[in-house]
Amino acid sequence: MAAELIRQVKAYAWLQRAAWKASFAYRGNTANTIVGVAAVQGAQLLFIGVLLDRFGAVAGWSIPEVALLYGMRLTAHGICTTCFGQHTAVAIMLREGYYDRFLLRPVNPFLQVLTARFNLGTLGDLGLGLTILAVAAPAAPVRWTPLTVSFLAGAVLGGGLVEAGVQIALSGLSFRVSMFSAKATVSTVFTDFGAYPMTIFGHAGAHALTFALPLAFVAYLPCTVILGRTAELVVPAWLAYGAPLAGPLLLYAGYRFFIRQSRHYVSTGN
Amino acid sequence: MRYGRPPASAAIIAKAAKSVLIYRSDILVGIVSLALRVVLVHLVWQALYAGDASVAGIGRDDAIGYAILGAIFNVTFQPWHFSSLMSRVSDGTVVFDLIRPVGLITLSLGQQFGAVLAGFPRALIGMAVALALGAVPPPTGVATALAFVVSSLLGLAIALLCNLLVAMTAFWTTEIYGAIMVYHMAAAFCSGALIPLWFMPGPLATALSCLPFSAQVFTPLSIYLGREPDMHTLASIGGQLVWVVALAGLSRLVWRRALLRVVIHGG
Amino acid sequence: MRSLFTTRRVVTKAVDGVSMTVGPGEMVGYLGPNGAGKSTTIKMLTGVLVPTSGRVEVNGLVPWRDRRANARAIGVVFGQRTQLWQDLPLRDSFELVAKLYGMGRNRYLSRLAAFTDLLDLGPFIDTPVRSLSLGQRMRGDLAAAMLHEPPLLYLDEPTVGLDVVAKARIRDFIANLNADTGTTVILTTHDIADVERLCRRAVIIDEGRVAYDGDLDALRRRYLPYRELAVIVQPPLPEWDIPGVELVDTVAHHGHVILNVRHDPLMLSTPEAIGRITARVAVVDLTVKEPDLEQVIHRIYTAR
Numbered sequence: 001m002a003a004e005l006i007r008q009v010k011a012y013a014w015l016q017r018a019a020w021k022a023s024f025a026y027r028g029n030t031a032n033t034i035v036g037v038a039a040v041q042g043a044q045l046l047f048i049g050v051l052l053d054r055f056g057a058v059a060g061w062s063i064p065e066v067a068l069l070y071g072m073r074l075t076a077h078g079i080c081t082t083c084f085g086q087h088t089a090v091a092i093m094l095r096e097g098y099y100d101r102f103l104l105r106p107v108n109p110f111l112q113v114l115t116a117r118f119n120l121g122t123l124g125d126l127g128l129g130l131t132i133l134a135v136a137a138p139a140a141p142v143r144w145t146p147l148t149v150s151f152l153a154g155a156v157l158g159g160g161l162v163e164a165g166v167q168i169a170l171s172g173l174s175f176r177v178s179m180f181s182a183k184a185t186v187s188t189v190f191t192d193f194g195a196y197p198m199t200i201f202g203h204a205g206a207h208a209l210t211f212a213l214p215l216a217f218v219a220y221l222p223c224t225v226i227l228g229r230t231a232e233l234v235v236p237a238w239l240a241y242g243a244p245l246a247g248p249l250l251l252y253a254g255y256r257f258f259i260r261q262s263r264h265y266v267s268t269g270n
Numbered sequence: 271m272r273y274g275r276p277p278a279s280a281a282i283i284a285k286a287a288k289s290v291l292i293y294r295s296d297i298l299v300g301i302v303s304l305a306l307r308v309v310l311v312h313l314v315w316q317a318l319y320a321g322d323a324s325v326a327g328i329g330r331d332d333a334i335g336y337a338i339l340g341a342i343f344n345v346t347f348q349p350w351h352f353s354s355l356m357s358r359v360s361d362g363t364v365v366f367d368l369i370r371p372v373g374l375i376t377l378s379l380g381q382q383f384g385a386v387l388a389g390f391p392r393a394l395i396g397m398a399v400a401l402a403l404g405a406v407p408p409p410t411g412v413a414t415a416l417a418f419v420v421s422s423l424l425g426l427a428i429a430l431l432c433n434l435l436v437a438m439t440a441f442w443t444t445e446i447y448g449a450i451m452v453y454h455m456a457a458a459f460c461s462g463a464l465i466p467l468w469f470m471p472g473p474l475a476t477a478l479s480c481l482p483f484s485a486q487v488f489t490p491l492s493i494y495l496g497r498e499p500d501m502h503t504l505a506s507i508g509g510q511l512v513w514v515v516a517l518a519g520l521s522r523l524v525w526r527r528a529l530l531r532v533v534i535h536g537g
Numbered sequence: 538m539r540s541l542f543t544t545r546r547v548v549t550k551a552v553d554g555v556s557m558t559v560g561p562g563e564m565v566g567y568l569g570p571n572g573a574g575k576s577t578t579i580k581m582l583t584g585v586l587v588p589t590s591g592r593v594e595v596n597g598l599v600p601w602r603d604r605r606a607n608a609r610a611i612g613v614v615f616g617q618r619t620q621l622w623q624d625l626p627l628r629d630s631f632e633l634v635a636k637l638y639g640m641g642r643n644r645y646l647s648r649l650a651a652f653t654d655l656l657d658l659g660p661f662i663d664t665p666v667r668s669l670s671l672g673q674r675m676r677g678d679l680a681a682a683m684l685h686e687p688p689l690l691y692l693d694e695p696t697v698g699l700d701v702v703a704k705a706r707i708r709d710f711i712a713n714l715n716a717d718t719g720t721t722v723i724l725t726t727h728d729i730a731d732v733e734r735l736c737r738r739a740v741i742i743d744e745g746r747v748a749y750d751g752d753l754d755a756l757r758r759r760y761l762p763y764r765e766l767a768v769i770v771q772p773p774l775p776e777w778d779i780p781g782v783e784l785v786d787t788v789a790h791h792g793h794v795i796l797n798v799r800h801d802p803l804m805l806s807t808p809e810a811i812g813r814i815t816a817r818v819a820v821v822d823l824t825v826k827e828p829d830l831e832q833v834i835h836r837i838y839t840a841r
Contacts, residue, residue, distance in 0.1 A: 036451030
C-alpha cells in the first residue's frame, strides 16, 4: 500500500515535469496566457482597490486587514490552480476521447488528468497572491511570530486544497452530466466573494458559506485567527483554528468522489 | 458583408439558443447561480454602505440597485461563451461557413444572439429575485422602463459587435486566448458592470465613458435608476446608436480584410 | 418545463455474446465493418470499458478490475490516436513510459537501442511528436507500447492512413516481434492485407456477434469453394469439355481469348486441373487467381 502510494507520487512528479516542459512548446501562447490571467486578477484587484478606496473599511475590517484576507485567498487559489487546475479539462478529455489513454497506463488516471498539461498562467495567480501577502502582512495589525507565520503558511496551503477538493468533486460529475455552469458558478463565488469578512453575509449566509460551500475555510476562518478576530465568528472558534486541516480532508473527499464518478465513464465510439 | 434572409438568420439564432439549452442541468444550475449571485451582491453592498446613506455622493439604494443590475447584465450580456467564429477559424472549419448561403457575419452574430437569448429566462428570474428582495427598485415609470429596454438592446448590440471584432482577430493570429481574457475582464470592468463609473476616480470615469464599454452596461443602468427620462436620456441613447453604427462599419471593414486574408492564405 | 427533469437513454448493444479464447503466441485478426464492435471489444480487453455482463479475463486478470496490473501486461496501439506526449520529443515519451512502468535504466536503454534499430527511429527520435509524419508517429507509438515487454499486444487499426512502405514496415516489425518473443497479437483492421501478412486466425464480428472464428485458409475454402484460373488461348475457341473444370466466361483480349475457368480443389487438385487443360487446349498463358479475402469478408458482411 505504502509502496504503491510512493510509486503514484513519483509518477505525479514525472508527469508534471513533462507537462511543465511541454508548456514551453508554444512560447507565444505562454506569454498570452500569463497576460490573460494577469487581466483577470488585475480586474479583480482594481475592483477591490476602487471599493476600498471609496469605502475605507468593510464590516469593521481595515484596508490592510481586507488586503491580507484577499492575499490569502488569492495565494490559496494559486496553489489550487497550479497543482490541481487541470481537473477542469476532464470534461473536454472525456468528450474528445483522450481519457481512454489514461486507463491504459499503470498510473492512477486522476493523476494523469492533473498532469495532462501545465497552465503557466496559473503561476500568475500564485505570484500575485504572494505579492499581495508580502505587502499586506507587514501592514496588518498582527505581531508576526514563527507560530503565526507557519499558521499562515498552513492556512493558504489548506485553503488551496479546500478549493481543489470542491472543484475536483464537481469535475467528477462531468463523467455523468455536463457541469460547466456549476463549475463556473462555484469558481466565481470563490473568486468574487472569498475575500470579504463573512459577517457581511449575515448569520445564515455565513453558515451557508462555511458548511454548504466551504468557502470560509479557504481564507476567512484562518484569517480571523491571525487577526485575533475570532470573536466575530458565527461558528465555533475551534473551526477557525483547525481550518488548515480542512484542506487535506476535503481534497481527499473530492478525490474519492471523483474516482467514484469515474466508474460511470463510458468511452466514446472511437 | 452579406446579410442572410430573415428565415435563415432566425434558424441560426434558434439553433444557437437550443444548443445552449440542451444542457438542462446546466441551465438549472445557471438560474440558481444567478439568483445566488444577486443575493450575495446585495449583502456585500449593504455591508459596504453599512450605516452610511451616501458614499461619494451616491445614495445607498442606487448603488445597491446598480450593483445587482450590473451583475445580471454582466452574466447575460457579457458571457464567457464566445463567438464560435474563433475556434472555427483556428481549426479551419471556417471554410465550410464561407460556402454556406448565409453571410459569416450574420452567422456569427446570430449564434451569439441566440446564446444570449437562451440566457434571458435566467436574467428575468434574477431580476424577479432582486425586485422581491427590494434590492432593485421598480422603474420610476413606463417611460423609464421603455427607455431602459431600448437602451439595453442597444447595449447588447454594442456588446455583440465588440465580441465579433475581437473574434475576428482570429484571422490574424491563433494565439488569442490571453487577448480574450483581457478583453473579457476589460469589458466587465470598463462597462461598469462590476462597479458603477460613479465610484471611479474622476479622470478614469471620464476616460471610460468615452469607450464603447460604458454604452453596454452603464448607460442602460443609469437610465433605469435615473428619474423621468429627459433630454439627457435621449442623448445617451443617441450616443449608443452612434456606437452601433460605428462598430458595424468597423466590423464590415475588418471583415473585408479578413476575407482577403482567407483568400490569400487559401487551401 | 417537465422535460427539463427527464433524460432519455437509448441502450445499444455494441457487443453481444462475443465469445472467443486466444492462446499465447497467437496472432489473431479481428475484423468487422464499421460499428461492428471491434473497438468496444478492444476497450473491454484493455480495461477501458466495463462490460455490463459476461466475463473478460486476460492472463488470469479481469482487465477493468485489475486495471493497473493488466496495464503492465499489455501493450496497446491505436492507429487513430497517439499515446505519446505530443509537445515533447519522441525520446521523452519513451523515458516517461520507462519510468511509469518501473523499468530499470539498463533494461530501458537496451530495449530502446533494439527498437531504434528495428524501427529506424534514429532520424526523428529527438523531434517533437507533433511534427512527425503519420508513419513515424506510428513507429514511435509501437515502440512505446512494446517498451516494457508486455507478452500481449493490442493493435487497433495500426496501418490506417499509412502509405505502402510504412504499412510494410509496421507489418514486418509485428511479425518479427511475434516470431522472436512469442508476443500474442490481437489486431483489428480494415486492411485485409494486414491480416493476410500476419495472422493465421481470423475472428470476424458483425453487429456485435461473431460471424466467423477460425483459420484463414478454412475461411477461404468455405466462402470461396472454387479455385479460379485464367487460361489464355489463340482463337478459334475450342469446345470446352474437361471433366472437373468448369468454364465461367470468355473474354476477348488483344487478339487472344481469356477463358475464366474454375475447379473445386477438394475434387481436383490445381496441378491436375492445369494438366488436364494443357492436354486438351493450346494454351498461350495461364494464371492461378489468388482467392480474394476481401471478397470473402464482403460476402460475410452482406450475407446477414
